[in-house]
Amino acid sequence: MVSSSVMALALLLGGQASPPQTTQLQPDPQPTEAQADLGEVTVLGRSLDSRVESFIEEVAAPPKGVxxxxxxxxxxxxxxNLAQPYAQFVVDRVSEVALDLGLNTGEPGCKANVMIIFANDASDVARRIVSEDPDGFRPALQHTDLGRDALDRFQNSDAPVRWWHVSLPVSADTGDLAIALSSDDEPPSLTVRGSSRLRSGIRNDLARVIIIVDMTQLGETRFSALADYLALLSMAQINPDAEVSSEASILSLFNSGTLQDAMTDWDMNYLRxxxxxxxxxxxxxxxAREIGRVMVRSKQAASDAGGD
Known part of the structure; x- marks a missing residue:
């Protein structure tokens, strides 16, 4: 797949998000919108607060200290590396989730900051794009990624899907880049107005997401389910080692005996x-506690309204 890899590199290293022309995957060109209600796995003896706390602890994967x-x-x-109808289906699904979260999506031809690469030689592609743009995967600022060891695992993973997130610390008021300290053990610092015990004045913004799908390991995975999986990874820093079993989640797509059909209400509640x-x-x-409080409040409101 020399031509495919070259195309992936061109897109990832600053190219535009244009319609890909090659494919190795041939699903139904008219994938139907998944509407299945998967419900939830009820764990007896555990409160909603405890379930939410455990889920966040399991799946969330920010850089150390931030x-x-x-x-x-x-x-x-x-x-x-995916034919136009299927590539557009993925773009549309990720965009749909982004819009649901209040984000704006780029116009056709925009410079991709979420790059999803389909490959038969996933590890080779991963190693190639990292070697071509090492600063893009590990910026000079501290606390922007999961570190050198995690990047090595990204390049050599045998998972069906692997991903890498890069974030930047910025002023919550202006969006200006924060100044990172030299020590790996210290979080970024920035002189801000209005900081307090409840508010640091610094937030972390996603800057780049790279996802590589190993097409040789998809098996009978439904394309619509895969698109939902990719959408969740595009919007949040997810632990690649997370084993989600106690809650219905699209994150169990590749580590569960039961194939998920779609992103669940639990998944969307977490993102929102x-x-x-x-x-x-x-x-x-x-x-994390604030996110948990919002999740619990949302679930309780849905329950009071007669939802799940």
């Missing part, structure tokens, strides 16, 4: 809570 990042600018989705909760709390634990 809070979870989210998008605060237009999201532009690029898809490489991540984007609704304040992002400039003084420490990661405080932010």
């Amino acid at each position: 809070g979870l990042a989210r998008w605060h600018r237009d999201v532009c989705i690029g898809v490489a 809570s991540l984007y609704e909760a304040p992002g400039d709390r003084p420490n990661p634990a405080y932010q």
Whole structure:
């Protein structure tokens, strides 16, 4: 797949999100919108608060010492090495989730900041794009990614889907880049106005997401389910080692005996809570608690209204 890899590199390293022309995947060209209600797995003896706390602890994967990042600018989705109808289906699904979260999506031809690459030689592609743009994967600023060891795992993973998130610490008031300290053990610092015990004045913005799909490991995975999986990864920093079993989640797509059909209400509640909760709390634990509170409040409101 020399031509495919070259195309992926061109898109990832600053190219535009244009319609890809090659494909190895041939699903139904008219994938239907998944509407299945998967419900939830009820764990007896555990409160909703406990379930939410456990889920966030399991799936959230921010860089060391900082809070979870989210998008605060237009999201532009690029898809490489997939024929146009299927690439457009992925772009549309990721865009749909982004719009649901209150984000704007880029126009056709925009510079991709979410790059989804389909490949038969996923590890080779991963190693190639990292070697071509090392600063893009690990910027000079501290606390923007999961670190050198995690990047090595990204390049050599045998998972069906692998991903890499880059975030930047910025002023919550102006969006200006924060000044990172030299020590790996210290969070970024910035002189801000209005900081307090409840508000640091610094938030973390997603800057780049790279996802590589190993087409040789998809098996009988439904294309619509895969698109939902990719949409969730595009919007949030997810732990690649997360084993979600206690709650119905699209994140169990590749580690569960039961194939999920779509992103669940639990998944969307998590994303909406991540984007609704304040992002400039003084420490990661405080932010996680805020996200949890929003999730619990939303679930309880849905229950009171006769929902799940």
